[in-house]
Amino acid sequence: MHPRVKLLGFLGVVALLALAAVSWPAAAASQIVLYSARHYGQEAAFEAFTRKTGIAVKVFTGNTAELFERLKAEGDRTPADVLLTVDAGNLWNAARAGLISPIDSPTLEANIPAQLRDPGRRWVGLTVRARTIVYNIDKVKPAELSTYEALGDPRWKGRLCLRPSGYIYNQSLIATMIKRHGEARTEAIVRGWAANEPTLIQGDTNVLKAIAAGQCDVGIANHYYLARLLAKDPGFPVAPFWANQQTTGTHVNVSGAGVTAHSKNRANAVKFLEFLSSPEAQQMFADLSMEYPANPQATVHPIVAKFGKFKADDINVAAAGEFQAAATRLADRAGYK
Ligand SMILES: [Fe+2]
Secondary structure, three states: OHHHHHHHHHHHHHHHHHHHHHHHHHHHHOOEEEEEEOOOOHHHHHHHHHHHHOOEEEEEEEHHHHHHHHHHHHHHHHHOOOEEOHHHHHHHHHHHOOEEEEOOOHHHHHHHOHHEOOOOOOEEEEEEEEEEEEEEEOOOHHHOOOOOHHHOOOOHHOOOOOOOOOOOOHHHHHHHHHHHHHHHHHHHHHHHHHOOOOOOOOHHHHHHHHHHOOOOOOOOHHHHHHHHHHHOOOOOOOOEEEEOOOOOOOEEEEEEEEEOOOOOOOHHHHHHHHHOOHHHHHHHHHHOOOOOOOOOOOOOOOHHHOOOOOOOOOOOOOHHHHHHHHHHHHHHHHHOO
């Protein structure tokens, strides 16, 4: 072999080794692993993050209970950097179980209102959902509606559809009422609902469809389920009523995320959450999932804008977790199955 060819070959090998030495750690650091119990309208934001930063997002989906068990079982060997889930009650539980750990980020604090963040900084709300009264527009006049409490009025006997009390969205609603009114008054409210013999239906979408079909006249649901049904059928005969406007405000909850306690990529995980809180990503969430953006700089979906402005309950959403166990016991005592 010609000595120059030999030299070039040798240099080539050196270059390859150098490349490998440089690129392997970089490749390992340029990915984060996300455990996600959110299933809707987020991929665009993840892709935008990767385009912007070069950091890939490897998503592993499951329901909240599965992901919690997985994180617990994996302990400090977990590949997960970020946990994303729905409901402040679930985020609160993850924090209490030590699955997620405090984040120090002035960006998150600037982008997301304090009411939507963990006071202990372990999770941050990324999207907002209003859980309010919904009614059949052909059968109910808005003037007949006022508060969650008033759904216990005898006029709604046999006309109320609810999701069962065991579902976390309802536990969080009741938990927030306990924080607001105390146990005794909240129990009286829930007893009122139970006395109206609500038809129990699995899933908010099914509650809305039952109201549209005339199986019942009023119910409680998260606003985005109604918005999605209206997007498919603008004539869907159900409207939202903003509950408790003269008093405590409508119950709101979040989907949100935290950095896992054993993340090996903390800096990139925080970068990811900061991006998801940015106006750009928040707009993608709002446009695709029809939730309210947690960052007030993004705008709501046009269908949701038609629901009108409302006063939201302004207590910290962490109350959903704080009083979750009490809410479950209370619903049981009150006869709300
Ligand atoms: Fe939902």
